[in-house]
Amino acid sequence: MSRVDVRKTYKLYIGGEFPRSESGRSYPALDARGRVVARVAQASRKDLRDAVRHARNAQASWAARSGYNRGQILYRVAEMIEDRFETFVSQVQVTDPDRRRARREVTEAIDTIVWYAGWADKFAQIYGNLNPVAGPFFNISAPEPTGVVGIVAPQDSALLGLVSRLSAVLVSGNTAVVIASESRPMPAVTLAEVLATSDVPPGVVNILTGHTDELIPWLADHMDVNAIDAAGATPEQRRRIQEGAVHNVKRVVLDGEFGDRSPYVIAAFTETKTVWHPKGL
Numbered sequence: 001m002s003r004v005d006v007r008k009t010y011k012l013y014i015g016g017e018f019p020r021s022e023s024g025r026s027y028p029a030l031d032a033r034g035r036v037v038a039r040v041a042q043a044s045r046k047d048l049r050d051a052v053r054h055a056r057n058a059q060a061s062w063a064a065r066s067g068y069n070r071g072q073i074l075y076r077v078a079e080m081i082e083d084r085f086e087t088f089v090s091q092v093q094v095t096d097p098d099r100r101r102a103r104r105e106v107t108e109a110i111d112t113i114v115w116y117a118g119w120a121d122k123f124a125q126i127y128g129n130l131n132p133v134a135g136p137f138f139n140i141s142a143p144e145p146t147g148v149v150g151i152v153a154p155q156d157s158a159l160l161g162l163v164s165r166l167s168a169v170l171v172s173g174n175t176a177v178v179i180a181s182e183s184r185p186m187p188a189v190t191l192a193e194v195l196a197t198s199d200v201p202p203g204v205v206n207i208l209t210g211h212t213d214e215l216i217p218w219l220a221d222h223m224d225v226n227a228i229d230a231a232g233a234t235p236e237q238r239r240r241i242q243e244g245a246v247h248n249v250k251r252v253v254l255d256g257e258f259g260d261r262s263p264y265v266i267a268a269f270t271e272t273k274t275v276w277h278p279k280g281l
Contacts, residue, residue, distance in 0.1 A: 013192035015054035016202025058203030063173030071120030145173035147226035220244025
């Protein structure tokens, strides 16, 4: 008996929920041959503002968790991706039919999350220190999260590139608003389903699909965004991000400044707090 396939319309991931775009728009996700495989929500300015609001509300409690606990949660994300390994392989294959390459990308994505999870309770010890001072004082520096970070995900490496940048942002206690790959959105929207069921608190990660050129100006100009990872931005988009960043002195991190799986990527989204305290008599 013949039947019509039920085509899935993927939604946004904001505040731990899966809303449609407030504009009601969607656009087709295409495979390597240009065929429509699904429709995904096309986020609007209001959707982005809602995502930033949820990220801000979640940031303080996420940062207040112990590094060990954040590491456990990231490890749980890796477990869930491992459990849905073949699903992610098929999602990567939508735009890259080479199965061996797709399996390698999913494997590396899982390993990258585990690698960053291991840094969660060690990063502060490596980057913090007791500073030598001339006087009867303790001078202690420690890294703190920057706050709400916007991530322009890499366009080509839709899964590995995304989790590499996202994991580094989350480890220190930041929350994230992600603009997913426009041309390869399927791994990102499937990752959102994993995040919703893997102990990540609502609002810590928010994933928007849509037209990158449309969303970047609103992300760059938003006064409650503290930093932007422009890894997936084109040169023109990076210039627009840097122009918008001057309004509230956002930190802008460009792809290529740091290597893959580097603690320096974690450090790029932290601030250093230094405390003075008298030693006493």
